[in-house]
Structure formats: structure tokens, C-alpha cells
Amino acid sequence: MERYEENLEREKEYLKKTLAFIRGELDREAEKLTDKKNELLALRKEMYENTVHFSTDFTRMTEINQYLSLHQGQTTSYDSTFKQIIKYKKMLSAPYFGRFDFTEEELEEEEKIYIGLHNVVDAETYDILVYDWRAPISSIFYQSELGPASYRSPQGIIKGKVSLKRQYKIHQGELQYYFDSSLKIDDEMLQQVLSQNASPRMRNIVETIQKEQNQVIRDLDNELLLVQGVAGSGKTSIALHRIAYLLYHGMIENLYSNNILILSPNEIFSQYISGVLPELGEENVQQITFDALVKKLLGDQLKVEKRQLWLETLMACNPSKKLERRKTASVFKGSRFFAQILERLILTYERKYIPFEDVYYDGQVIATKQLLKNQFLQNKIGRPMAKRLKRIENILLDRIHEQRKLRIGKIEKLVQQMDGHELEIKAFSRLLSMKESSVRLKKIRKMTEVSAFEVYRLLFTENGLFEKLAKEIDLPGEIKEIIEETKENLDRGYLAYEDCAPLLFLKLKLEGSDEFREIKQVVIDEAQDYTPMQYEVFHLLFRDSRWTVLGDIYQSIDREGDLSLYQTIVEIMAKQKAVQLFLNKSYRSSHEISSFAQKLLRCPQEHIHFERKGTRPAIIYEERRLELIAAMISRIKELQEEKWGTIALLCKTAAESENLYHQLKDVLDLKLILGNEEAVETGTMILPVYLAKGLEFDAVVVYNVSADNYNNAADRRLLYVACTRALHRLILCYTGSRSPILPD
Numbered sequence: 001m002e003r004y005e006e007n008l009e010r011e012k013e014y015l016k017k018t019l020a021f022i023r024g025e026l027d028r029e030a031e032k033l034t035d036k037k038n039e040l041l042a043l044r045k046e047m048y049e050n051t052v053h054f055s056t057d058f059t060r061m062t063e064i065n066q067y068l069s070l071h072q073g074q075t076t077s078y079d080s081t082f083k084q085i086i087k088y089k090k091m092l093s094a095p096y097f098g099r100f101d102f103t104e105e106e107l108e109e110e111e112k113i114y115i116g117l118h119n120v121v122d123a124e125t126y127d128i129l130v131y132d133w134r135a136p137i138s139s140i141f142y143q144s145e146l147g148p149a150s151y152r153s154p155q156g157i158i159k160g161k162v163s164l165k166r167q168y169k170i171h172q173g174e175l176q177y178y179f180d181s182s183l184k185i186d187d188e189m190l191q192q193v194l195s196q197n198a199s200p201r202m203r204n205i206v207e208t209i210q211k212e213q214n215q216v217i218r219d220l221d222n223e224l225l226l227v228q229g230v231a232g233s234g235k236t237s238i239a240l241h242r243i244a245y246l247l248y249h250g251m252i253e254n255l256y257s258n259n260i261l262i263l264s265p266n267e268i269f270s271q272y273i274s275g276v277l278p279e280l281g282e283e284n285v286q287q288i289t290f291d292a293l294v295k296k297l298l299g300d301q302l303k304v305e306k307r308q309l310w311l312e313t314l315m316a317c318n319p320s321k322k323l324e325r326r327k328t329a330s331v332f333k334g335s336r337f338f339a340q341i342l343e344r345l346i347l348t349y350e351r352k353y354i355p356f357e358d359v360y361y362d363g364q365v366i367a368t369k370q371l372l373k374n375q376f377l378q379n380k381i382g383r384p385m386a387k388r389l390k391r392i393e394n395i396l397l398d399r400i401h402e403q404r405k406l407r408i409g410k411i412e413k414l415v416q417q418m419d420g421h422e423l424e425i426k427a428f429s430r431l432l433s434m435k436e437s438s439v440r441l442k443k444i445r446k447m448t449e450v451s452a453f454e455v456y457r458l459l460f461t462e463n464g465l466f467e468k469l470a471k472e473i474d475l476p477g478e479i480k481e482i483i484e485e486t487k488e489n490l491d492r493g494y495l496a497y498e499d500c501a502p503l504l505f506l507k508l509k510l511e512g513s514d515e516f517r518e519i520k521q522v523v524i525d526e527a528q529d530y531t532p533m534q535y536e537v538f539h540l541l542f543r544d545s546r547w548t549v550l551g552d553i554y555q556s557i558d559r560e561g562d563l564s565l566y567q568t569i570v571e572i573m574a575k576q577k578a579v580q581l582f583l584n585k586s587y588r589s590s591h592e593i594s595s596f597a598q599k600l601l602r603c604p605q606e607h608i609h610f611e612r613k614g615t616r617p618a619i620i621y622e623e624r625r626l627e628l629i630a631a632m633i634s635r636i637k638e639l640q641e642e643k644w645g646t647i648a649l650l651c652k653t654a655a656e657s658e659n660l661y662h663q664l665k666d667v668l669d670l671k672l673i674l675g676n677e678e679a680v681e682t683g684t685m686i687l688p689v690y691l692a693k694g695l696e697f698d699a700v701v702v703y704n705v706s707a708d709n710y711n712n713a714a715d716r717r718l719l720y721v722a723c724t725r726a727l728h729r730l731i732l733c734y735t736g737s738r739s740p741i742l743p744d
Ligand SMILES: Nc1ncnc2c1ncn2[C@@H]1O[C@H](COP(=O)(O)OP(=O)(O)OP(=O)(O)O)[C@@H](O)[C@H]1O
Pocket: 190, 193, 194, 203, 205, 208, 209, 210, 213, 229, 230, 231, 232, 233, 234, 235, 236, 237, 238, 552, 587, 588, 693, 694, 695, 696, 724
């Protein structure tokens, strides 16, 4: 104890010194900021006074440009000082959270390495008071135990010995306590973090990143990193910390926040995770949902079914032959077999369906049908079809242009012979020529314009074409009906959710795309929710990107998922260096909730839960619905009195959520979430399970777990998702007969 007190004093001294240094730096940076601001204002004034505000004069333009580039440089410098100030201010509350003592091999001196959110360096003495958690040496803190340890530095592997590992609880600049951990980042700290209330925004976990998580965060070797992790294993958290890590190292490799893209399941989720990167001192990166991608690439011309509507249809408890067929169609259209059919469709279209014709100009053939076709089919560098057709169009238009003068001359002669145009021969001739050109252009474009939608439609409308292209491919039993139903949809300009990815695939193959050229890193969360066809689309869109793909096959709600998905992704992305990692430990739910959720799965996964004791999940049964509602109200009121920050009442569908909301809203303080909200806030809310994917709540009440509502394999996975959203309390309630999925 005496020793602890002694060390505590020393640690307090170090903290005091570090804080004093940061305050000094803050003052200096603040001064710099004022100077930079004044310089910027002066430059703006000078620019305003000394340059013209509008000019087509080249020399004046260069002058303006010089000012603009100076202005841009000064603004960047101002921004970087401003960011540094924010970083220092944040660090005043807790400049670091851990320390380890390291002696490098062949060096005598032991170094005390303090780890925090950012580097704190004394530029005069070169002393590093705090190391950024992402610095190469900091990996030891997450990765190594006491004893021999090493880390990868830009100069190679550095070996040495760790003699101490310490963690601190610093609050508002005060050291409250510390403890030494001999083995791993101590459970005590993690216990504390995990016993907190859930937050409506995801938090950073930088102080307690675990060894297996650290491996994912710091992997720089692989171009494709796949992570299968159980519910609550930290996949989303890791994805965001990985982005922060990549950005830190990106300073060397020119990777900036605008080069990274997160594919997010929905807008609520996007909002939920949007705080982590700024908390880590980084700029947020772009997030996009699949629906938004469809809109971006296809525009507004078609009526497109969004994922949420598809899920709502899927979850509805009125099974019909049509719905079963749609599920089959959705699996098939999401498969690589269908991608193969679409590839064959493109080849067939190229050879048979482009209406090449002889092109005439001024009574002469300027290109024969055969010549055009030959030119088009010559494609040694694998250019997309639309680009090759455009090239042909340009060649034709160039040829026409060459002969246009002659043609106008001829038209003028004809006009001269006409009555009534003697005074306007030139103008009238030009008008006639323009009319001719417009008719001709239309004719040419009939050959050279290709619409992905029309090509897709052809597959379902042209008699026998689908069967012909599907040779040696196993088709679903009801393919005729599926073709017919797709045709009906397309004929009325309606694109079902399962047709979105195939149409995008076709469009990207036909036209190519430069839309996301700047993207170098794509992060896909909830990877199990995308079909192989969607991965084909991502591959075409983000051709030169590296990938971090994280998912849990047990949480796929619209299809049966299995581990083969990851192999499929490896094949589609075709990267030289790919690796798959597994995360089996879950951190979200209490021990009791985790064990309960595991029992829901028919084939329990390899799963370790973090030992945080809680209350056993409760299952409420009432004979009548009204009694059930009354029981639920009283339980939710209890939860509210217990002061849980976020309480979610989860229903199977949006329709059920809405219904229940209207029955409860006068007695309970609660919000209805149907997917259009900006974000989920604290309080009690009611929402469909599929919208709660990826989120978490202190307490979860799952409504209507009856045999009618939850009975098949898909319901099992949905219920698993629902239960694994809970941190501290889980209540399930039903009336009628109990779902057979629930454990005894
Ligand atoms: N190392 C850690 N330290 C502290 N908290 C952690 C750690 N790892 C995960 N958590 C916490 O566990 C919870 C679950 O994390 P996260 O949502 O990232 O998991 P997930 O694998 O994406 O979950 P799911 O697949 O169920 O949506 C979060 O509250 C997160 O803060």
C-alpha cells in the first residue's frame, strides 16, 4: 500500500508536468491562431482591394490565382492549428490512459511510454510525453504482456522487454487511481466501461481495445480483411478505430478521410456511429447505404423498392406462395449464377441485339453495317460496351462533319431553285441542314445508345432468351413464374429490391463508372446482409480499393447465412492478400443475456462472453392481449424508474410497432422509430428489430414472441438479433402459444 501511495504521488507529478506542458502548448497555439487569423484577414483585404473582381484578361487571372493559392495555403495552416488546439483541449481532461515501461534490446535505458489519444511532444527537447495510441510502439500496450515484447517500426522489428503495464483513471485532469496489470488490459477497467449505460451514440474504446481486436485494427498487410464476429464482439467499434488508425498512417501513404467509404445498413446506424471518429480526433468519413447507391447510380426515373420495404414484406406474418417465390427469386438474383447469366446477356446483346445499319450521308454510304459491327467487336482492351458505342458515334459524326460544307452547298443550290426563299437562302439552308442533322443523329443514336434497364428487361421479355442464357445453370423450380413476375414489374417501371443489384451490375458492366474514383478503402459493416451480386457491384464500383468487411452470419435476416459467404467475397474481390479473422468474445450483453441468446441459435457458435453478471432475462406470458399490454406497461415503467437511459421495445415489423405505439403512447413516454428519423436518442422507443440491427440499448423488451410470430429459421435469427441488442435487461413477452424457438 505504501508503495502504491508512493507511486501515486510520482504519477500525480507526471500528470501535473504533462498538463502544464499541454497548457503551455495551448497558449502558444492560441497565439499562433490569432496571428494566422489576422494574416488571413489582411490577405483577404489585400486581395479585395488589389485585384479585379471579374476579368477575362489572362494576366489579371494569373494574379487572382496567385492570391487564391496563397489564401488556400493560409487557410489550411489556420485549420491545422485550430485542430491542434481542439486536440490539446480534449487532452486536458485526460492526457493519457495507460503506460508501459519498455527496455529496447541492447539498450540499457528503460523508457516510460505513456499512451493517449494523441502525441504530445516537446519540440525543444524531443521528449515524447504522450504517445498516440496508433503510434507503432503503442501496439505493445494492446498486444504484449510483461516480459519479452516487440513491435513493428518503419525501421523494422524492434525487440525488447516490458517491465510494467499500468492503467489510469484520470477525470477532469485529476488522477483518481491507477492499477498495474501484469497480463492483459485489465478486466477491471473493462468491467467498469461495460457496466456503464448504453449511449445513443457509439463510444470509442481506445482505452480497452483487446488483443484480438487490435490485430484487426492494425492490419496493414492485407488488401482484403474479413472479420466474422459474434454479436457484440466489437466489429463496428473496431471498424471505426481501424479507420482512425489508417488515417494516422495515411499521412505517409496519402490516405485522407475523403478516400474512405463506409457502407452502412441504414441512416439510423450511420448517425449512431457518427461520433466515434470525431471523438478520436479524426474527420468523419463518407457513409452510404445500398439504397442511396442505387439512387445515385440509377437516378429517379424508376420506382425503386427500398430495402426496408422488402424487409417489411418479408417479416409480415402472412406466408403466401407469392412471397415464398419472391424469397427464392431474391436468393437466385443475388447469386453469382445470375451474375453469370447477365455476363452472357451482355455478350449476346453485343452480337445480336445492337441494331447496326448502313449509315448514309448525302446519298452516299459512309459506313456499312458490317464495318460498324466489326469496329465495335474489336475490343482488345476490354472497354465497356457503352464506351465503344460512343466511340463509333464520334467516328461517324466526325466523318459527317468533314462533308458538311459540301452538303450545305448542295442544299443552298436546291433552296435557290425554290420559290419564296430568295432573300434568306443561307439562313433557310442552315435550318434545313440542322433538321437533317437532328434526324440523322437520332438514327445513329438508335445504334449507339444502350440502356441497362432495357437490356435487363430484354432478359425477361424475349421469348426463350433466359433459358438459353441459363444453360447448365441450376434454376429455381418456379423460374417461369419468376420471369413473368419480373417482366410485369419492369414493364411498369418498378424495380423490386432484388432487381436493384443485378441492374446495377449490368449498368456498371455496360458503362463502367468513375463515380467513386477517389475511394481507396471501403469498410462494409453487417456484411452478412449483402448478396454475392451486391459484392459484384461493390467490386465494379470500388475497383482499386482495399476492403475491411465485418459481419456475423448468425445475424442475417433475409437469407440463411453461412461461412461460405466469406469465401465468395474473397473470390469476387480477387485480391492477392486476403485474410479472415474471427472474434468470438462478446462485450455487449451481460452473462445471463448472452447465454440466453446463444440458446436461441440451433447450432451455438464458438462464443465466449465477457463475465459481467446481471439479471436473468424474463419471459412474460398473459392469456389475453390487453393483460399482456398492461403487464408490459408496468415492466417498462419499472425500467424507466430504474433509470436505464435507453429502453427499446422491439417488434417484428414496422406495422406491428406502429400498432403497439398507438396503444401505449398515452400511458408511456415513448417514441416511435420507423427509419426516417435523424437519429435514435435516449429514452424509451419502439421500433422493428431490423432497424435495431447494429444498435444497442440498456434494456430490451421483445414484443409478441408467440409461435405465430416467431417460428422458422429466419425468425430464429431475427430473435437472436433482437435479444443481443440488450446490455443489462431483457424481457420477452407473448400471449397465445409460446414460440418454439425460445429456450425452456
Ligand atoms: N474492447 C472493448 N472495450 C470496451 N467496450 C467494448 C470493447 N469491444 C466492444 N465493446 C463494446 O461492446 C459493444 C458492442 O460493440 P459493437 O457494436 O462494436 O459490436 P458488434 O460486433 O458490431 O455488434 P453487433 O454485430 O451485435 O451489432 C459496444 O458497446 C462497444 O463499446
